[in-house]
Amino acid sequence: MPHETDALTGLLLDEAAELGLAELCHACQVHADFVIRMVEEGLLVPRGRNPAQWRFPAVALHHARLALRLEQDLDVNLAGSALVIDLLEQLRQANQRIAILERQLDW
Amino acid sequence: MEFKDYYKILGLERDASQDEIKRAYRKLARKYHPDVSSEADAEARFKEVNEAYEVLKDPEKRAAYDQLGKNWQAGQDFRPPPDWDAGFEFSGGGFTEADARHFSDFFESLFGTGGPFGRHARYERGRGGGLRGEDHHARILISLEDAYQGASRRIQLQTPVMDAQGRPAVKPRSLDVRIPRGITAGQQIRLAGQGGGGMGGGPAGDLYLEIEFEPHPLYQIEGRDLYLTLPVTPWEAALGARVEVPTLAGRVNLTLPAGSQSGKKLRLKGKGLPGKPPGDQYVVLRIVNPPLDAGRARELYQRLAQEIPFNPRQQLEDYQGAA
DSSP: OOOGGGSBOOEEEOTTOEEEHHHHHHHHTOOHHHHHHHHHTTSSOOBSSSTTTOEEETHHHHHHHHHHHHHHHHOOOHHHHHHHHHHHHHHHHHHHHHHHHHHHHOO | OBOOOHHHHTTOOTTOOHHHHHHHHHHHHHHHOTTTOOOTTHHHHHHHHHHHHHHHTSHHHHHHHHTTOSOOOTTOBOOOOTTTTTTOOOOOOOOSSOOGGGSOHHHHHHHSBTBTTOOOHHHHTTTTTTOOOOOEEEEEEEOHHHHHHOEEEEEEEEEEEEOTTSOEEEEEEEEEEEEOTTOOTTOEEEETTOSSOOSTTOOOOOEEEEEEEOOOSSEEEETTEEEEEEEEOHHHHHHOEEEEEEETTEEEEEEEOTTOOTTOEEEETTOSSOSSSOOOEEEEEEEOOOOTTSTTHHHHHHHHHHHOOOOTTHHHHHOOTTO
16 A cells, blocks of 8 residues: 555545636547537536636536547437436436345345 | 457448448447446447447458458457558558557557558647647546545556557556545546646646446445445344444444334435535345244244234235226
């Protein structure tokens, strides 16, 4: 186990963390146009009135990268990606519930 | 290295049309895409399908692949014949979105750097501009206990680099990272300057680590809440009891109310993962009957049957059906 003081300390992107447009673009390696289209599609919901003021919740990073992969790998457009991301989240929650219930039944 | 039958991977005949290739790829890509698939080997299969499509969708690469001959079998030991690609004209575009780091040695031997298919564009793009390096992303597995109390952990990463021939490759590296207390699955840690190297004096990019929890022998995790199934005896559930329950912070005493049923959920407030607000630990009761050969169990069950008027199936018996 590494010594506590030697370890790198990163920034935790939790519920309180926010990213600016430039940070999000750089992290996803996309142009701002792509992020703007995702906002227009309702796939990302930033705080702030215009792109210069936009602040994205940390989960936007996950959603933006997922939308990018879906577009590149499966040719899914942004409207389709928004739907897929919603459904994947519902699926994740449902699977989590199933795992909890199965554990209760499996003893 | 093993020969790869790209037609077989996509489930196609060798004379498949470009439309058929595209359709087969789309179907398999949807089936095995790691973001949407529940197949156990989805990631490996997706890479294989992607690699096959990368070759067969491109008429130049397909023609070059086809001239290896159709007598090769998938898995057969393979070495590319000398000058196997001589005489082909290539448009030189290399790959598009695909990432050669994810392709097999077989692919690399045919279409890697050095031949006419070599790919350079992505890594030459920023030269001379003093550009910041790329941000990198990785997923790491941590224990629930580490998330609860915070920890420092050494993680192993496969980092994309350029090899001596200017070819994209991956190099293992280890990093000591502090895991913040209360982190949950799906959250990320951003490590400044630990991503790809900058170009022309530009700064390095950042490294984003996405957290995933190792499966836990006791707990199921939902956000910051924890679920624990607690086995109890029928008399503890019926009469009420005080039992010891594990939590991440240590053992606590829990009072079971009299008349509890299997599946009853009790909450230990604030005993989940730390946060604002902290999560809770839910204890779900599961009544476990003693085996019949335990002491006088059979006799006591028979006595219960005789003395307790109880029919748990009353509702089912009242149902008349469609008749």
